[in-house]
Amino acid sequence: MALEMNSQLGSIDISKEVVATVAGGAATDCYGIVGMASQKQIKDGISELLKRDNFSRGVVIRENEGDLMIDMYIIVSYGTKISEVAYNVQSKVKYQLEKLLGLQVESVNIFVQGVRVSNP
Amino acid sequence: MSNTINGQMLLAMFNEGAVALEKHAKRVDALNVFPVPDGDTGTNMSLTIRSGVKEMKQQDATSANQVAKTFSKGLLMGARGNSGVILSQLFRGFAKGIEHDQVLDGQALAKAFDGGVQTAYKAVMKPVEGTILTVAKDAAEKATKSAKKTKDAEQVLVDAIEEAKASLERTPDLLPVLKEVGVVDSGGQGLVYIYEGMLRAMRGETTADDAPEQATMEELVHVEHHNIQGDMNPEDIEFGYCTEVMVRFSDDKTNESPYVEEDFRNTLSQYGDSLLVVSDEDIIKIHIHAEHPGFIMNEAQKYGDLIHVKVDNMRDQHAALSNEPKKTEPPVPKKLKKKLSLL
Numbered sequence: 001m002a003l004e005m006n007s008q009l010g011s012i013d014i015s016k017e018v019v020a021t022v023a024g025g026a027a028t029d030c031y032g033i034v035g036m037a038s039q040k041q042i043k044d045g046i047s048e049l050l051k052r053d054n055f056s057r058g059v060v061i062r063e064n065e066g067d068l069m070i071d072m073y074i075i076v077s078y079g080t081k082i083s084e085v086a087y088n089v090q091s092k093v094k095y096q097l098e099k100l101l102g103l104q105v106e107s108v109n110i111f112v113q114g115v116r117v118s119n120p
Numbered sequence: 121m122s123n124t125i126n127g128q129m130l131l132a133m134f135n136e137g138a139v140a141l142e143k144h145a146k147r148v149d150a151l152n153v154f155p156v157p158d159g160d161t162g163t164n165m166s167l168t169i170r171s172g173v174k175e176m177k178q179q180d181a182t183s184a185n186q187v188a189k190t191f192s193k194g195l196l197m198g199a200r201g202n203s204g205v206i207l208s209q210l211f212r213g214f215a216k217g218i219e220h221d222q223v224l225d226g227q228a229l230a231k232a233f234d235g236g237v238q239t240a241y242k243a244v245m246k247p248v249e250g251t252i253l254t255v256a257k258d259a260a261e262k263a264t265k266s267a268k269k270t271k272d273a274e275q276v277l278v279d280a281i282e283e284a285k286a287s288l289e290r291t292p293d294l295l296p297v298l299k300e301v302g303v304v305d306s307g308g309q310g311l312v313y314i315y316e317g318m319l320r321a322m323r324g325e326t327t328a329d330d331a332p333e334q335a336t337m338e339e340l341v342h343v344e345h346h347n348i349q350g351d352m353n354p355e356d357i358e359f360g361y362c363t364e365v366m367v368r369f370s371d372d373k374t375n376e377s378p379y380v381e382e383d384f385r386n387t388l389s390q391y392g393d394s395l396l397v398v399s400d401e402d403i404i405k406i407h408i409h410a411e412h413p414g415f416i417m418n419e420a421q422k423y424g425d426l427i428h429v430k431v432d433n434m435r436d437q438h439a440a441l442s443n444e445p446k447k448t449e450p451p452v453p454k455k456l457k458k459k460l461s462l463l
Binding site: 079 | 155156158196197199200201202204205206208209212239242243244245246248253
């Protein structure tokens, strides 16, 4: 499963894993995000903070007739305006994917899976 | 000599900070290249802080800690954009840092700044340095140092601002994209304006005394070029010449045809895009991407003498950039390595 592009010289395949990693990287740069929630644990109802190495796991890439849809499962910090943080993530992810991979993104869906209260 | 800050003073300071930021919002917008170059940092920050000021004025808090608390609540609710969210966290921590102080001396102020930074850094997984966060952090560290020497709140604020400015200048060294474009961080710049506004309120001055600072032509051009870079094909360039013209007004000519910036801008805009026009009493600076640079000069000359003209062929520039690597054929291995052994 990969996203294909064609240039004059041949084809370019970008695996979904790459797209997920770039999207995850962009999201974790965003202010207000303290982690990504793993997909596996979502089934179990538990959110887990992921390390950078595997943060693509909080990202699900779907493709429907050439349209790219991205679902992101995030954990935000308590005391931020969550709607705004989510919106920032959407615009940042869209921008980074277009800039780095040249992909047009149909939608970036944000699922806020948890809020972390860090202050004692 | 105000060496402490009471609630009323703090209210005035936040208010003045907001006014100062609003005044310079356009310039902050122009600097915005990170994280997404959409040129709205100044607008977002200023909407955020306005919401804070509104909330603060509605409540009649009298002590400094209460004022800070209502202000931060307003910021939180009105947070817009990345920088707005960060701003709300900075002041949320600010309020938390002085939870029990009704009047602020230098030490309390430093504590407030420090609290702001602590809180702001907690709300991000991977802080990006070279942004508003860095500027706030450096300023807070300096404030803490300064507070050890003096109790004078004004002095602490002065020192913090000085460091904030220095830190702002360093942001391009920390964040490559800023250096590439040749600007300082927009959010950091916004924060410096807020701090400066706060200091002015403390000194009993108003922002009206302060001349609005405009983005320099160079900054605008840098950002404009950065934003259109990238996916351009030489064939797609509709307007092929990056044209910069500087004109000194001459009285004979302006008497004949008076200069109206808005009209001039409209006239020029039909010749190309990426148009920037900046003018003062003596000089107009024009930057435009046009297909026929001559027309631009003709238009500009109606108002005075040309003192500087620069025309770059963007198609050539672009072709030079994008074709070079392609000319050399990448080595293609004729045969794969003969033997691979599995161990």
